[in-house]
Structure formats: structure tokens, C-alpha cells
Amino acid sequence: MGTFILRRVWVMILTALCLTFIVFFLTNLYPNLEKLAKTQGNVRMSDEQVQTWLETRGYLQPLPVKYGQWLGVLPGWQGVTTDGRAVGQCLEPGRPPEAAPRFCGVLQGDWGNSSVFKEPVWDIVSKRLGLTGKLMFWVMVLMVPSALLLGVLAGMREGSRTDRTLSTFAITTTATPEYVSGVILIAVFASSAVGLKWFKGTATSAMEDATFENFFLPVLTIALYGMGYIARMTRASMAEVMTQQYIRTARLKGVSFPNIVLKHALRNALIAPFTVIMLQFPWLLNGVVIVETLFNYKGFGWTLVQAAGNNDIELLLGVSVVSVFVVLVTQLISDIVYVYLNPRIKVA
Amino acid sequence: MTAWDDDGPILEIENLSISFFTRAGEIPAVMDFSCTVRPGEAMGLVGESGCGKSTVALGVMQDLGVNGRIVSGSIRFKGRDLNEMSADELRRIRGREIAMIYQEPMASLNPAMRVGRQLMEVPMIHEGVSEKEARARALEVVADVKLPDPERILRSYPHQLSGGQQQRIVIAMALMAHPSLLILDEPTTALDVTVEAAVVELVKDLGKKYGTSMLFISHNLGLILETCDRICVMYSGEAVETGSIWDVFDRMRHPYTQALFRSIPLPGADKNARPLVAVPGNFPLPHERPPGCNFGPRCDYFVDGRCDGQEIPMVPVAGDDRHESRCVRVDEIDWDAPPEAGARHAATEPGDVVLRMDDLKKYYEVAANSLFGGGESKVIKANESISFEARESETLAIVGESGCGKSTFAKVLLGLETATDGEITLDNRSIGDVPIGRRDTKTVSDVQMVFQNPFDTLNPSMTVGRQIVRALEIFGVGETEAGRRARMLELLDLVKLPREFADRMPRQLSGGQKQRVGIARAFAGGARIVVADEPVSALDVSVQAAVTDLLMELQRTENTTLLFISHDLSIVRYLADRVAVMYLGHIVETGTTEQIFAPPYHPYTEALLSAVPVADTRVQKKSVVLEGDVPSAMDPPPGCPFQTRCRWKHKVPGNRCETELPPYRDLSDGHRSLCWLDDAELAAMEPVIRTAAE
Amino acid sequence: MEPLSWGEIVLRILGLLTPVWIGLVATIALSIAFKRRLGLYGKLFDSPIGMVGFGLVMFWVFTAIFGAMDLIVTHDALSQSASMKNEPPGTPYSKLIGDPDPDAYPFYLLGGDNLGRDVFSRVVDGAWIVIQIAPLATLFAFMVGITLGLPAAYYGGRLDTFLSFLANLILAFPVILLFYLLVTPEIVATGIPSYMAAVMFVFPILFATVLLNSRYHTRPSVRTPVLAAVIAVLGWLYLSLISERAGALEVLPSWLDLFDIPGGILVVFVSVVFVNSPTVFRIVRGIAMDIKTRDYVAAAQTRGEGAWYIMLWEILPNARGPLIVDFCLRVGYTTILLGTLGFFGLGLPPESPDWGSTINEGRKLLSIYLHPALPPALALLSLVLGLNLLADGLREESLRD
Numbered sequence A: 001m002g003t004f005i006l007r008r009v010w011v012m013i014l015t016a017l018c019l020t021f022i023v024f025f026l027t028n029l030y031p032n033l034e035k036l037a038k039t040q041g042n043v044r045m046s047d048e049q050v051q052t053w054l055e056t057r058g059y060l061q062p063l064p065v066k067y068g069q070w071l072g073v074l075p076g077w078q079g080v081t082t083d084g085r086a087v088g089q090c091l092e093p094g095r096p097p098e099a100a101p102r103f104c105g106v107l108q109g110d111w112g113n114s115s116v117f118k119e120p121v122w123d124i125v126s127k128r129l130g131l132t133g134k135l136m137f138w139v140m141v142l143m144v145p146s147a148l149l150l151g152v153l154a155g156m157r158e159g160s161r162t163d164r165t166l167s168t169f170a171i172t173t174t175a176t177p178e179y180v181s182g183v184i185l186i187a188v189f190a191s192s193a194v195g196l197k198w199f200k201g202t203a204t205s206a207m208e209d210a211t212f213e214n215f216f217l218p219v220l221t222i223a224l225y226g227m228g229y230i231a232r233m234t235r236a237s238m239a240e241v242m243t244q245q246y247i248r249t250a251r252l253k254g255v256s257f258p259n260i261v262l263k264h265a266l267r268n269a270l271i272a273p274f275t276v277i278m279l280q281f282p283w284l285l286n287g288v289v290i291v292e293t294l295f296n297y298k299g300f301g302w303t304l305v306q307a308a309g310n311n312d313i314e315l316l317l318g319v320s321v322v323s324v325f326v327v328l329v330t331q332l333i334s335d336i337v338y339v340y341l342n343p344r345i346k347v348a
Numbered sequence B: 001m002t003a004w005d006d007d008g009p010i011l012e013i014e015n016l017s018i019s020f021f022t023r024a025g026e027i028p029a030v031m032d033f034s035c036t037v038r039p040g041e042a043m044g045l046v047g048e049s050g051c052g053k054s055t056v057a058l059g060v061m062q063d064l065g066v067n068g069r070i071v072s073g074s075i076r077f078k079g080r081d082l083n084e085m086s087a088d089e090l091r092r093i094r095g096r097e098i099a100m101i102y103q104e105p106m107a108s109l110n111p112a113m114r115v116g117r118q119l120m121e122v123p124m125i126h127e128g129v130s131e132k133e134a135r136a137r138a139l140e141v142v143a144d145v146k147l148p149d150p151e152r153i154l155r156s157y158p159h160q161l162s163g164g165q166q167q168r169i170v171i172a173m174a175l176m177a178h179p180s181l182l183i184l185d186e187p188t189t190a191l192d193v194t195v196e197a198a199v200v201e202l203v204k205d206l207g208k209k210y211g212t213s214m215l216f217i218s219h220n221l222g223l224i225l226e227t228c229d230r231i232c233v234m235y236s237g238e239a240v241e242t243g244s245i246w247d248v249f250d251r252m253r254h255p256y257t258q259a260l261f262r263s264i265p266l267p268g269a270d271k272n273a274r275p276l277v278a279v280p281g282n283f284p285l286p287h288e289r290p291p292g293c294n295f296g297p298r299c300d301y302f303v304d305g306r307c308d309g310q311e312i313p314m315v316p317v318a319g320d321d322r323h324e325s326r327c328v329r330v331d332e333i334d335w336d337a338p339p340e341a342g343a344r345h346a347a348t349e350p351g352d353v354v355l356r357m358d359d360l361k362k363y364y365e366v367a368a369n370s371l372f373g374g375g376e377s378k379v380i381k382a383n384e385s386i387s388f389e390a391r392e393s394e395t396l397a398i399v400g401e402s403g404c405g406k407s408t409f410a411k412v413l414l415g416l417e418t419a420t421d422g423e424i425t426l427d428n429r430s431i432g433d434v435p436i437g438r439r440d441t442k443t444v445s446d447v448q449m450v451f452q453n454p455f456d457t458l459n460p461s462m463t464v465g466r467q468i469v470r471a472l473e474i475f476g477v478g479e480t481e482a483g484r485r486a487r488m489l490e491l492l493d494l495v496k497l498p499r500e501f502a503d504r505m506p507r508q509l510s511g512g513q514k515q516r517v518g519i520a521r522a523f524a525g526g527a528r529i530v531v532a533d534e535p536v537s538a539l540d541v542s543v544q545a546a547v548t549d550l551l552m553e554l555q556r557t558e559n560t561t562l563l564f565i566s567h568d569l570s571i572v573r574y575l576a577d578r579v580a581v582m583y584l585g586h587i588v589e590t591g592t593t594e595q596i597f598a599p600p601y602h603p604y605t606e607a608l609l610s611a612v613p614v615a616d617t618r619v620q621k622k623s624v625v626l627e628g629d630v631p632s633a634m635d636p637p638p639g640c641p642f643q644t645r646c647r648w649k650h651k652v653p654g655n656r657c658e659t660e661l662p663p664y665r666d667l668s669d670g671h672r673s674l675c676w677l678d679d680a681e682l683a684a685m686e687p688v689i690r691t692a693a694e
Numbered sequence C: 001m002e003p004l005s006w007g008e009i010v011l012r013i014l015g016l017l018t019p020v021w022i023g024l025v026a027t028i029a030l031s032i033a034f035k036r037r038l039g040l041y042g043k044l045f046d047s048p049i050g051m052v053g054f055g056l057v058m059f060w061v062f063t064a065i066f067g068a069m070d071l072i073v074t075h076d077a078l079s080q081s082a083s084m085k086n087e088p089p090g091t092p093y094s095k096l097i098g099d100p101d102p103d104a105y106p107f108y109l110l111g112g113d114n115l116g117r118d119v120f121s122r123v124v125d126g127a128w129i130v131i132q133i134a135p136l137a138t139l140f141a142f143m144v145g146i147t148l149g150l151p152a153a154y155y156g157g158r159l160d161t162f163l164s165f166l167a168n169l170i171l172a173f174p175v176i177l178l179f180y181l182l183v184t185p186e187i188v189a190t191g192i193p194s195y196m197a198a199v200m201f202v203f204p205i206l207f208a209t210v211l212l213n214s215r216y217h218t219r220p221s222v223r224t225p226v227l228a229a230v231i232a233v234l235g236w237l238y239l240s241l242i243s244e245r246a247g248a249l250e251v252l253p254s255w256l257d258l259f260d261i262p263g264g265i266l267v268v269f270v271s272v273v274f275v276n277s278p279t280v281f282r283i284v285r286g287i288a289m290d291i292k293t294r295d296y297v298a299a300a301q302t303r304g305e306g307a308w309y310i311m312l313w314e315i316l317p318n319a320r321g322p323l324i325v326d327f328c329l330r331v332g333y334t335t336i337l338l339g340t341l342g343f344f345g346l347g348l349p350p351e352s353p354d355w356g357s358t359i360n361e362g363r364k365l366l367s368i369y370l371h372p373a374l375p376p377a378l379a380l381l382s383l384v385l386g387l388n389l390l391a392d393g394l395r396e397e398s399l400r401d
């Protein structure tokens, strides 16, 4: 097991490096930098001024060097602005330039500063991640048990009326992306046009104080889309397991139907959906971004939109690293649990 | 279970009809089936696949799935009709009174549950015993089925056991509650012959020990003969003949039974002097059964008007005990008339040596992980020093159980893999290390293959004709598209398929017909060496003979060298000129067919011979049961490859068997064996198969 | 003029959709009449679920096509009207307040949006955008996925490890982030999407070439002309596609350049293909791994067939069942992705009538006016639902034999 995890971690690090490098590359393309210079400096800068502005701030170094600096394996850049101020990656206001450390990249815990929020990236990301964590927690609480229950009930007796009804429901929810279900839910339950007004159409207040009224709709919106998918996987897996010979063996041993489902079928049937749940993370993030935008809940997804929309390079990098990391960690967990659930997989 | 007197039958099936209801309508799978099993009796149910054997078994278990239904008839178990029991009553009977074992042991065990739990469940459900007691019982039964180290076995997951061990666990599970009836549905079909022999032995012993009645389902007549007291022969959903083993085997009274016996290779059959008689035609599908007698279209004794006029009832055979037959002409047919002599052939003389293998070795290296993180690699020795030669027009059989390296050897010969070491020469050209991509068309078309599984051998999305034409294209036969098409039609004639089949899709063909197409494809480029990898083992018994016949006929007309790979010694004895027996990558014995089938044997050959069930009451076999399983090729034992299971080992002085690889010894001209046993021991060997004087 | 009642609105819409109904009835009637000869497609009509799905999908296909032919649309989807802003469904049309236009269709059947554009016409026009892009992008993703997935499965080893790593890399990338990084004007300016398009669009040519060559290489007299013709036609299309006047890639002189794709559409297209390909790769690889152990593959090997013949003619045709099912699901998923892009205002121009953009605009006033956002939302829902049901029907039917 140890070597297995080590190997997975190694692949994960490699993946993370590749992905962050791609993000780094895309965010550091010249048109982006030019836009950055103009927003940070002066909108009417000439091309030459842009050049010097970027030059002094280390943006025009070769890409691998910049990546190394950002990562913290190369010494941070330093430069002097046209008006004679010393600038540098590792300089901080209020500390003499001599006292600055040589390396100050992600590895040293220094994620840079957001150009939009004027705050250290790490602070923003951690705060927003917390808010999104709250959202995701409730999504999971709602989605996973109901999806599994739905799937198991439908797959238990394939072709029955329960199966047909539940499957139709599941298909409908998978066909409804968050921006559609969100709109419909708001229209029905929160708009003055229909008048039910059971819930609130925004979740801004939920950031401080989440209540059923202001938080249920966003949670439901994300959960619905994922629920159908997981339920269908569970159903397919359950239906397949129920046709297996060993289920027949159990039946002919005299095991009662509830026990067949609980003791013999469930564990085998959950292997596939479990991996699916975990692999859904990159894709749940989509939902998070959409829902946070739709309900104006200022979490991690909302931050992503802000960073990307405003060309906030360092924040965008930070957001990317975190999301890639979350995805990879969930994949790792899913692999490990898969091994646990499925005794047939031998790990070296 | 009170109102049942001990002398009555355990199971009494009367006029049972079972149908499956599909979109295409009602499919009668079993019709008017009756049979009785008495206490302690073993009833054999024999028939080809699809004839309804499993359906009968599942009908008894009342587990026919959503679309299966018992249409009429009754199934009485200890006097009570199972059809009328409630779900709860049935559940109490299942596993406790009636237990069932099926074909695929791996599939019958829950992969995510430890073996111990699965065993303990049975008494815990039915007798409400404590976990501790259940465990003690499980240990006992596991020991009963002769598994080593029961404690460890109970803690394992099914995938950690070998196929033979898994099947023993399934048997143990069935015996946990000491049922009075055990239903075995082809329990050994998925196992190797030597393992099969051990499992059958075990079932017989345990049956006696616990006094269990058995319903033993198989398509193998030999196996039924070895295990059962009575037999019921099924054909296309009906029982056609039933009676005691002796009556049915020696005084059969139904044309189908007779045809079946004439089409299987028994000792004494000979491809030239006494060829097998193939049953003409194909098994009818359930929805296209003929009127009247189902066997009518294939029956030699068919009489218009009588055989297809009315439903044929079962009639008792005069003079025998409970012997019945479903044939209107039972009393008219001369049952002792010898079969119409098939076309005899003069034995062909083998020609020059065309293929020579010299000390061929094939090792596979399997790496733990390829790109990331290395890990040491392991060597699998799939073939070790294989040497033999094959002559033109000769049939060389290669015999061995799964995993012994037969297929690897075929792959190297065909160029799908290259040899690690050694030499293969085809007409004095060395081809051992030439992969197929670099072989010239001539070489490629010279060496071709017929595959085992008929359902897998043809591309399902291409017409039959197109597939043969493609082979012709690749082999450079014919100048034009029209020329190739004409040649393709000729090939269809050659394999005795109607020309219309050219435009059919493979799914419209039966297994035997597909196999014929596969043979046509292999012979398309005028192959000189054809490797046939178990070409008939997946076919129904009644069509096996016809396909074997075809292969041999083509061989005779084309002067082909046939390398016939098989695990079935009966068929090998029937058609091979020379035999090579393989075990764990080694050829352990080679010689002419007579040399192989008569003592002195190699100890493995002896065991193999004894393991093959023979459907002939006159044959007496010496029982040689091998312990354990074939070792893994990944870590073969030191010394002699067979030493872990050899019963002769102690006759070799010292422990040479365990330390030194024995040499190939020439026993008599061309008969070679890989064994340390000295001449005196070899001379003392007794024949395994003896035919009682007629 | 009086506003229309709900009943009148429904009747008028049903009337406007007459060509669609005719098309639908004709297709379904013909298909049912010949269903026994139409293979898997015909069997679809045995499954109620599949039929409902097929009906929904074809409804939108016909709506899109007839909409584009100007048979359904009542008003120009882009023209704004000051007097129609946020007017409810059934409102009589006037360009300016109190100025009815006698030539125009007299009503906004589904009302007007916040800029006074006709919601009904926008939904119909939006269908055309989806029906053009989604299946085509999915098709390209399949080309890429198949061309890489087959060799990965067939050869295995390092090639497989490498390609699988790449696929997992892309899959680990949050889709939305990828879109935000790829689909911005700055990135379009660097020409990266054009380069990516140049790489991705090679795959169909490669695919067709290898497909034909492996099949006919034994018959050079057939092979050479066929191949030359196919490469010439596809190559020309390819070059026209990737070369833009005054763009990053200017390969063809403009008189040879057949068409130009607007940068925004191209980048949307490329991103969608890029996101879908790794999943297709994984599916193809999985199925091919299974099929390659079959005896007919071994039979092809023993007669010395080339690797590509085996992959494309022995393995691929037998993988078609699950691939067709996945294709339907994936078109649905692509539709959702396109909507997501529109929802975030990425790629497509802001006034574009595609459903995602329309939902995004409509949601801003959602708590007061429902009619601008709901129709496109329901349209998208029904199309994707139809595709999912169709896939389910196909899966069920293909498993039956």
C-alpha cells in the first residue's frame, strides 16, 4: 500500500507541475501582460512604457525562469522602476530590501498579491475556499445519500415501476445544468412573478449566516445535477450486480432479499459509483462557479470568475493551483478507497 | 417436512414445461419433462448446450428470472409441490434441503466477501447457530473438501484461490447444511481435466458420505458414466431417453442417444479404419422446432407421417427397469445393426519434414510498472526448450492443460511473438525470430490458424464472404475482385457451406458453421501448416465430429500438416499421428500415438489419461488423482516441472526430482520422455485404460 | 391591439412550427415503416424511451433548420425595440411606442427581453447555433479520441502510459478554468486557438487516410486515386478552415480560402473539442482493450494485417454500439458546455441568441420577469433530455442482441 500511495503521489505532483505550468504559460502570454501593465500602471501607456514597466517587474524573463521564481525554486526577481524605486518579488512594504529573503514562491508559502482585491492571494483563497467548503459540505450531505439511495432502489429490481420512475427523474436532472435548474428554481420558489417566495433568490447573506431559507436553493441546484449522474451510475452498477451469478448463489442459499441487497450486492455495487463521485470534483467545480455567480455567493468559484475576468494573474494562478490540488487529492482518495472497496485489486 | 416417508423419491418431476416469455413471444425451453431422483441416487442429465438442462435445474430451484415461468407440470420435493410453496417456504428449502453448484466457480462466489463469511452464512440463516459454531462448521467442511490450511482459506477472498480451490469452496458451501438434494450444473466444465478428475472424485465421495441425492448436469457422457446411477438424455427441450446408466450406455433405445455415442471418439475409433459418424444437420433453435419428433430432421430412421405426425410420448422399453424412450419406432429399429461404415481412407504417408523446432524458448518479462516508479520485473517462462519436427500430411497433437504454454508456442510459430531463444525452421528457412510484420506473404499464408471459440473467431460486423475475400487479398490470391469472389465461393463449397452464406453476417450462423468459415479462411492461401487450437472443444458434441471430419478431409486433399492443440486425449487418440504432451512450458513426452497411449508413460501423461472421462462401460481405468494445482509459470518448481504433483517421485533415488531437471530420454524409437525414472520402473508401469474383452 | 391570451399564444406557436410537425411526422412514419431494415436505428422505434428522445431531438433539429431557413422566426433576433422591453408574452409588436408596424409579425409571442428583442425568435435562432456546433464539435472530439485511443489500447506500453497521462492531465483541469484561460480575447489574439485548431483538425484527415489506406493497400489501383481525391478535398477544407485572412495562420491565399470562421466561434469550438477528447479517448481505449483480445483480432494478426487495419476495420466497427450511445450523451454534454460558455459570456458575441447567453441575460431580472430566461432554459433542458433518452433507448436496444 505504501509504495502504491507513493507512486500515486508522484504522479500527482507531476500532474500538478504540468498543469500549473500550463496555467502559468497561458496567464503570462504577452497580451495578458500588456493588459496587466495598463490596468496597474496607466491605461494610456505607450508600447515602450509597457515594455519597461514589465521589464522592471521581471515579467519579460524567460518563462521557465519566471515559473521557477513563482514556484520558489529560483531567487525572486528584483528591479528598479523608472522613478528609482526598488521593486522585487520578495520585497514587502515596511521591510528593508536587504532583509528580504532570496526565495519567495509558492513553496515558501508566498502566493503573491491580488491586483484586484489588493490583498495577499493566500488570504483571499483560504477565506473563499472556506465559504465554498461550507457550500460543498451541504451539497455532499444532500447529494450523496439521496443519489445512492435512488440508484440502489432503482437498480435493485431492474425494469420495475420504481425503476422506471426513478430513472426518468435521474435522467431529467442530468439533463438540467445548474444554470437551467437554478433559473427554474429561482423562478418558481423565489420570484415575485410566481409569488411562492419560499426561499431567497440570492445567497449573499448565507456567507455570514447560512439558513435554510437562503442556502437551500444553491445547495439543491448543485446537488440536483450531480445527483442524477451518480444515481444512474449506481443504478447501472446495482442492476449489473443483481444479475451476477453470486447473487443467484446467495438467493439459492436461502438469503432473504433485503439481506441479498445489503450484504451481498451493496458493496460490489458501490465500487463504481464511488470512483465516479470522486472523479466528479473537477466537474462539480463548474457547478460551484455557476451557482456562486447565479446566487451571488462570494466563494471560491466567484473568486475564480473575478480573477479571470479582471486578469488578476497571481490570484488566478493561486485559484488554479488550489483547484488542481483539490481535484488531484480527491482522485488520490478515490483510488485508495477503491482499493479498499474492491479486494480484487492487488496493490504492490 | 413431516408427511414424507423415507422411501419415496426425493425429487419427482412430472410433465414439467417451462417457457421464457420474450418480445419475440413464448419460447418453450423445456417440454413435458419427467424424472425421479430417489434417496442416495445420482441422476445424470445430459444433452447439448441449449437443450434445457439448466432450465430444469433452475425450475427445481424456482428461480427462473423475470421472464421464465413454469407452464405446466409439477415438481415434488419430498412429496411437496415446490410450485405451490410460498417465497418464505422456498427460502427455507433453498440451501438447506436443496443446494446448487454451477459452472463458473469464480462467478458463483461473492468477490467482495471473505470465503469464511460466505460459508458461515448458510448455517447461520437456516439453523440460527452462533458465529462461532458456524465457523467451526465451516472449518470442518473445508477440511472435508480437502483444501489445505482451512484457516487461511476461510480468511481469503475468492480471487486469491485457484479455480479448483474455488470450486471446492462452492461445493463446501453447498454441503454446509447437509442438503438432501444437490444439483450440479456442469460443475467442472471450466476446470482443467486433472482438476476436474479430482473434483469429481470428491463429489462422489462426499455424496456417499452424506448420503446426498444428486442431479448431475453435464454435456459430457463420460463424466456422467463416472458419477451417476441413472441418466436422462435431453434433446431440444425434451427428455428423449431415460434409464439406468447401464441400460442407456449399452442398450440405448433412442436414435439420438445412438447418434451421440457414434459421434464421440471412444477408444477403438480410428480416423482411417473406423471413422466417427457425424450427426447431420444442426440443433434446432427453440422457436423453429419441427413438428412431431424434434430429432426428426436429423434422424436416420425417420418415417414420413409417423415421426412428424403427432407429439411423440415417452414409452417404456420392455424388459428394462424404468427405461423409457421418446421414439415411435423403438420396437422396430434393429438396435444392434452396426453403423453404416463411413468412408474409409487409406492412411496417408507422412512426407518430408516441413517444420522443425529446435530448443525453442519463450520468456515473457512482466514489469511491475512501466513509466513511473520502476519496480523489478519478473520472468514468465512460457516455453522451455521445445523441440520437435512435423512432416507433411502429418497430424501432430499438442496436449496439455491450460497455462502449459500451448498457445504461446502457437503464437511464436505464427510470428505474433518472437522466440527468446532457439530455432524454428520452415522448409529450411529460419522463422523463429521473424515477427509476422516482416514475414513474406508466402510464409504468412503457409502457416495459418483455426481458433477455439466459434463465437469469437469471425468479425461480427463483416459478412462471411468479405472476411474470406480479405484473406485472399492479403495472401495475394486472384488478380481481380471477381476472381477472388469466385475463389471464395469455392472455399465455401470446400467447407460444405451453402454459397448463400457469403452474404450473411456471422451472427446468422451456428457455432459449427462459424467454425467452418474459420477453417475456410485459414486454408484460403493454401496453408501448409495449420495450427488448430482446440477447434471443436467449444462446439456441441453432435457437431464436433463433423468439424473434425472436415479438418481431416482438407488435410488429406491439401497435404497439410496439422498441429492439433487440445486437452482432450480422446480426440487426440482418434486423429493424431504423433503426440507431444506439455506441462508447465516443457514437452514432457513425445512419440507416436500408440507409444503415448501405452505404457511406459511419463507420470504426467499417466495422470492425464486417467483423468479423461471415457463414455464406454467396457473401459476400466486406473484411478490416478493428482493433488493440487498446476504451479504458476511465474515461479515454477526447481528440478522436474512435475515434481509437485508426481506420484512416482519417491521411486527416484535421492531427491533428484526436486533439484535437477531430468534429461530427455529415448525410450524406444522416437519415444522420448522427460523423467528420471529408470527402465525397471518404467517397465513396471501398468496400462491406465483397459478395455474389457467383448 | 389586444395582447394574446395564453391559449392563443400556444396555438400560434404550434401553427408557426407547422414545418417542424410535418418533418417530424414524415421522419417517424418513414422510420417506423422501414424499421426492420434500418438496423439499430430501426430498433430504436421498439423502445418508448428511445422514441420520445428521438422525437425531442428531431424537434429541435427541424426547428433549427427551418428556423435558419426563415420559416419560423417572426422577428429578427438581434433587432431591439424600445417599446417591447420586458413586455410579457403575447404583447402586440410595435417598433416604437404607439407605432405598430403593419409588415411585421404583429406579436412578440413569448414577450420581449430587457433590450426589447423577441424571445421566441431568439430561442429558435439559438437552436441553430447549438445544432451546428454541438454535433460537429463532438464529432471532432471523437476523431481525436479514436485516433489516439485505438493505438493506446492496441500497442499498450509506453505509448499508452504517455497518452493516458496526458488525458488524465486534461481531465484534472477544471473545465471552467480552462475556458476562462482559453476563451478570452487576449488568448485569441495570441493565435493559440488557431494553432490548436490546426493540430486538432488534422485528425479527421489522418483518420480518413489511414482508414482507406489500410483497407485498400493490397489493391494499389483502387487505393491511389481514392486516397488522392480524399486527401485533396479534405486538405483543401482543412486549409481553408485554419487559414484566416489577416489572422495568426495565413496559409492559403484568400482566393483559395473557402471560408473564414470568426475567431470567437473557432475558440469555442476548439475548447469544446479539447475538453471532450480525453473522455472519448478513455472510452475508446477501454472498449478497444476488451475487443483486442478477441480471436478475430488474432486471426487478422496471423494473416499479417497491419496494425491500423486491425484497429480501424476489426476493432472500431465492433465498438460502434457503445460509441454511438456515448456520442448522443456527449452531444448533450457539449450543449451544456456551450450554454456554460454563453452563461459566462465567453467566446460568443454578447448579443448572440444562443441559449446560454440568453439565460445569462434573463437571469438578471429573474425575480420580476420570468419570460426572457425560462424559454431558453426549457429549450436547453428538453434538447439535452432528448439526447439522454435517445442514448438510453439506443443502449437498451443494442444490449438486446
Ligand SMILES: Nc1ncnc2c1ncn2[C@@H]1O[C@H](COP(=O)(O)OP(=O)(O)O)[C@@H](O)[C@H]1O
Binding pocket: B020, B021, B022, B027, B028, B029, B047, B048, B049, B050, B051, B052, B053, B054, B055, B056, B065, B067, B068, B286
Ligand atoms: N432468460 C431466458 N430468456 C429467454 N430464453 C432463455 C432464457 N434462458 C434460457 N433460454 C433458452 O432456453 C433454452 C434452454 O436453455 P438452457 O436450459 O440454458 O440449456 P442448457 O443448460 O441445456 O445449455 C435455450 O434455447 C435458451 O436460449
Ligand code: SF4
Binding pocket: B254, B255, B256, B293, B294, B295, B296, B297, B299, B300, B301, B302, B303, B306, B307, B312, B326, B327, B328, B329, B330
Ligand atoms: S420418432 Fe422417428 S424421427 Fe424421432 S427419433 Fe424416433 S425414428 Fe427418429
Ligand code: SF4
Binding pocket: B602, B603, B604, B640, B641, B642, B643, B644, B646, B647, B648, B649, B652, B657, B662, B674, B675, B676, B677
Ligand atoms: S522426474 Fe521425478 S518428479 Fe519428474 S516426472 Fe519423473 S518421477 Fe516424477
Ligand SMILES: [Mg+2]
Binding pocket: B049, B050, B053, B054, B185, B186
Ligand atoms: Mg447450461
